[in-house]
Amino acid sequence: MSVSAISIKGVNKTYEGKIEALKDINLDVEEGEVFGLVGPDGAGKSTLFNILTTLLLPDSGQIKVFLMDAVRDYKSIRQIIGYLPGTFSLYPDLSVQENLDFFAVMYKSDIEENMSLIEPIWKQISPFKDRKAGKLSGGMKQKLALCCALIHRPSILFLDEPTTGVDPVSRKEFWDILKSIRQQNITVVVSTPYMDEATRCDRIALIQDGRIIGINPPQTFINNFKGKLYTFKSENIFSLLKVMEQCPLNCNYYPYGEHCHVAFYEDMQEALPKFEAFLQEHHQTYETITPIDPSVEDCFIEIVTHSN
Amino acid sequence: MKELRMILKKEFIHIFRDTITLALVLAMPIALVLLFGFTISTDIRNAKISVLDQSKDTQSKTLVNQLSASGYFQVVSYPHNELEIDDDFKNKGIKLAIIIPPNFEENLSKEGNATLQVINDVSDLNVASILNNYVRAVVQRYTADYNDNSSRGSAFDITVKMLYNPESNSVYMFVPGIITLIMVLVTALLSSITLAREKETGTMRMLLITPVKKIYIIVGKVIPYMIISFISTIAILVISVTVFKMPINGSLLMLLFLCIIFMLTAASFGMLISSISRTQVDAMMITMMGLFLPTVLLSGFLFPLNSMPMVFQVLANIFPAKWFILAIKDVMIKGSGFFDIWLYLLILFVMAVVFIIFSLSRLDKRN
Known part of the structure; x- marks a missing residue:
C-alpha cells in the first residue's frame, strides 16, 4: 500500500469564534495524483x-503531510511543499x-539543477525575463509563479485557484502543464471553482459550506448520478424558475449556462409527457427536451440538493 | 547567509527602483534642517515697541536708550497717551509698549524704587514671554548701573553664566530633535510600511512557507533602511556644523554609535508596528499615532517634559525618543562620554531587543 501524501482527519476551523470555515474535514491524497478541491467561492x-x-x-x-504533522513539524513540511x-x-x-x-x-x-523540471514553462516566459513581473499578462504571471513554486522540486504542489481570472486558452495550457508536473512524480493538490476543470483531476473532493460532500474520481461521480438528466432551451429562464416551484414531479430544475437542466427521479416513460404538459399548462415556451450526460457540476448540484 | 544577502539585494532593488521615495527620503532631512534652522528661531531681534515716557528726565531717557541699544528692540513710536498705545498695537504692529510714569528719576533717587509698566501683545504667547524676559534683562542691567553710579551699592549681584550654549542658540535645541525625527521616519516608518506591503500583496506568505529563517526576513528589512537613515543623519550633522555652527563637543564616534543604537531601536519599533498591522495604511497610521506624535510631543524636543502633567512625564518614558534626545544632547552639547550616557544606551538597547523578540513571535503566528 502506498503512503498517503496527505492525510486529514476531523479538521475544524472557526474564524473569530463565529464563522465556521471548515467542519469535520476528512480526506486522503495519494502520492502522485492530481487531487482537485472543487467548490464555489467561500466554500x-x-x-x-x-x-x-x-x-x-x-x-x-490531525493533518499529516508525508507522515509529518502539520502543526508540530511545520518547518520540515515547508521544505517539501x-x-x-x-x-x-511575487x-x-x-x-x-x-x-x-x-x-x-x-x-x-539551484536553478540549473532543477531546470529540467521547469524548462517547459520557463521556455515560454524566458523571452520576457528582463521584464518586471508586474507588467506580465495574467497567464504569464501564473507561469512565473509556477516556476517559482517548483524551483526547489517539491514533493507536493499546492495550487489555490490557479486558473481564476485566466483566459480559456491559458487555462487549458495550464492544465496540460499540471499533467506534465504529475509525470515528474509530484503530487498536485489544486482548488478550483470551475466544475468543468474537475474532470482533469484524478480524484476530486466536492466542498460546500466548509463540508466535504463527496470524494471520488470525476467519472465515479458521473456514474453515480442518480437522476435522469435532460436539457432544453427556454425563452424565459426566470419565469420558468418560478413556475418550477409548483412542479408536482420529483425533479430538480436549475439553469445551466444558456440552457436549463432537469434531473428526474421518476420513471421517464410517464414523467416526460407529464412534464411537457405541466410546462404548457403554465404557458412556458421551450425547445425540444433531450437527454444529456451529467457533468461534475450536475453531480455537485444533485449532492447539494439531496443533502439539504 | 546566502539567503540574507539575497533578501538585502531584493530590498535594495525595491528601494532604488522606487526613485520618488528614495529622493524624498534623502532630500527630506536636508530640507527639514534648513527649514528649522532658518525659519524656526526663538531668538528675536528688533521687535517693534512704543515708549510712553511721562517723566522725560535723564534717567528715563537712559533707560529708553539702553532698551533700543540692546538690539532686541526698535522704538518705532513715542505716543502721548495710553489711547495712542492702543493704536500702535493695531496699526504699527508693535509687540510691546513701555510706560514710564511721571517723576521716574525723583522716585528713584528719593525712595530708592520706581515703577515701570510693560504692555504686551499676548496674541503670540511665545513671542510675548521672550520679549518680557528681554525687558527684564535690560532693566536689571540698568538698575545695576544706576546703583553703581549713585554709589548706593546693591544688596547683591546676579551673575548668570550660560553653560553649554552661551549664546542661547536655538539651533542647539532642534538639531538633536530633527535627527530623532528623521531616524524615526526613515527607519521605523519605511521599514514597517514595506513589511506591511509584503503582507498586503501576499509575498509575505510566500516568504513564510520557504524554509528561510524569520530573523533573516526581519534583519534584511531593517538593515537597508538603517543605512539610508545613517546617511541622512550624517547629512544633518554636516549641515548643522557647517551652516549653523552647531558644535559637536563629545566624541564623533560616540555620537555615531549612539545614533546606530537608536536606529536599531526605531527599526525594531517599526517591525513591531508592522507585525501588528495588516496593511500599509494600518502601518502608517500606527507609526504616526504611536511613534511619530509621541516623538514630537513627548520627547522634550519641542515642549519641555518637566512642565507636563505627571501622567505624560511617566508616559514619555516608554518612548525611545525621550532617552535618545537626552543622550544626544549630552554628547553633542555637553560633550559627555560613554560613562555619562551608558544608562540611556542600555535603555534603548533593551527596548530594541524586546521589540524584536515580540515581532518575531508575532510574525510566525499561525491563527
Missing part, C-alpha cells in the same frame, strides 16, 4: 489550503529572472 477551499501549507492552525483534527497562492504574490518591481533567482535562494535550491 472553505483557501482555508484548507492555508492549513495544509502550515500558514494557519486548525482548531482541532510548493505553493501557488490564489492571488499574484514582487512586481522585480524582473522575471530576479523573482526566480530570489525564490531559488530562499528555498536553498
Whole structure:
C-alpha cells in the first residue's frame, strides 16, 4: 500500500469564534495524483489550503503531510511543499529572472539543477525575463509563479485557484502543464471553482459550506448520478424558475449556462409527457427536451440538493 | 547567509527602483534642517515697541536708550497717551509698549524704587514671554548701573553664566530633535510600511512557507533602511556644523554609535508596528499615532517634559525618543562620554531587543 501524501482527519476551523470555515474535514491524497478541491467561492477551499501549507492552525483534527504533522513539524513540511497562492504574490518591481533567482535562494535550491523540471514553462516566459513581473499578462504571471513554486522540486504542489481570472486558452495550457508536473512524480493538490476543470483531476473532493460532500474520481461521480438528466432551451429562464416551484414531479430544475437542466427521479416513460404538459399548462415556451450526460457540476448540484 | 544577502539585494532593488521615495527620503532631512534652522528661531531681534515716557528726565531717557541699544528692540513710536498705545498695537504692529510714569528719576533717587509698566501683545504667547524676559534683562542691567553710579551699592549681584550654549542658540535645541525625527521616519516608518506591503500583496506568505529563517526576513528589512537613515543623519550633522555652527563637543564616534543604537531601536519599533498591522495604511497610521506624535510631543524636543502633567512625564518614558534626545544632547552639547550616557544606551538597547523578540513571535503566528 502506498503512503498517503496527505492525510486529514476531523479538521475544524472557526474564524473569530463565529464563522465556521471548515467542519469535520476528512480526506486522503495519494502520492502522485492530481487531487482537485472543487467548490464555489467561500466554500472553505483557501482555508484548507492555508492549513495544509502550515500558514494557519486548525482548531482541532490531525493533518499529516508525508507522515509529518502539520502543526508540530511545520518547518520540515515547508521544505517539501510548493505553493501557488490564489492571488499574484511575487514582487512586481522585480524582473522575471530576479523573482526566480530570489525564490531559488530562499528555498536553498539551484536553478540549473532543477531546470529540467521547469524548462517547459520557463521556455515560454524566458523571452520576457528582463521584464518586471508586474507588467506580465495574467497567464504569464501564473507561469512565473509556477516556476517559482517548483524551483526547489517539491514533493507536493499546492495550487489555490490557479486558473481564476485566466483566459480559456491559458487555462487549458495550464492544465496540460499540471499533467506534465504529475509525470515528474509530484503530487498536485489544486482548488478550483470551475466544475468543468474537475474532470482533469484524478480524484476530486466536492466542498460546500466548509463540508466535504463527496470524494471520488470525476467519472465515479458521473456514474453515480442518480437522476435522469435532460436539457432544453427556454425563452424565459426566470419565469420558468418560478413556475418550477409548483412542479408536482420529483425533479430538480436549475439553469445551466444558456440552457436549463432537469434531473428526474421518476420513471421517464410517464414523467416526460407529464412534464411537457405541466410546462404548457403554465404557458412556458421551450425547445425540444433531450437527454444529456451529467457533468461534475450536475453531480455537485444533485449532492447539494439531496443533502439539504 | 546566502539567503540574507539575497533578501538585502531584493530590498535594495525595491528601494532604488522606487526613485520618488528614495529622493524624498534623502532630500527630506536636508530640507527639514534648513527649514528649522532658518525659519524656526526663538531668538528675536528688533521687535517693534512704543515708549510712553511721562517723566522725560535723564534717567528715563537712559533707560529708553539702553532698551533700543540692546538690539532686541526698535522704538518705532513715542505716543502721548495710553489711547495712542492702543493704536500702535493695531496699526504699527508693535509687540510691546513701555510706560514710564511721571517723576521716574525723583522716585528713584528719593525712595530708592520706581515703577515701570510693560504692555504686551499676548496674541503670540511665545513671542510675548521672550520679549518680557528681554525687558527684564535690560532693566536689571540698568538698575545695576544706576546703583553703581549713585554709589548706593546693591544688596547683591546676579551673575548668570550660560553653560553649554552661551549664546542661547536655538539651533542647539532642534538639531538633536530633527535627527530623532528623521531616524524615526526613515527607519521605523519605511521599514514597517514595506513589511506591511509584503503582507498586503501576499509575498509575505510566500516568504513564510520557504524554509528561510524569520530573523533573516526581519534583519534584511531593517538593515537597508538603517543605512539610508545613517546617511541622512550624517547629512544633518554636516549641515548643522557647517551652516549653523552647531558644535559637536563629545566624541564623533560616540555620537555615531549612539545614533546606530537608536536606529536599531526605531527599526525594531517599526517591525513591531508592522507585525501588528495588516496593511500599509494600518502601518502608517500606527507609526504616526504611536511613534511619530509621541516623538514630537513627548520627547522634550519641542515642549519641555518637566512642565507636563505627571501622567505624560511617566508616559514619555516608554518612548525611545525621550532617552535618545537626552543622550544626544549630552554628547553633542555637553560633550559627555560613554560613562555619562551608558544608562540611556542600555535603555534603548533593551527596548530594541524586546521589540524584536515580540515581532518575531508575532510574525510566525499561525491563527
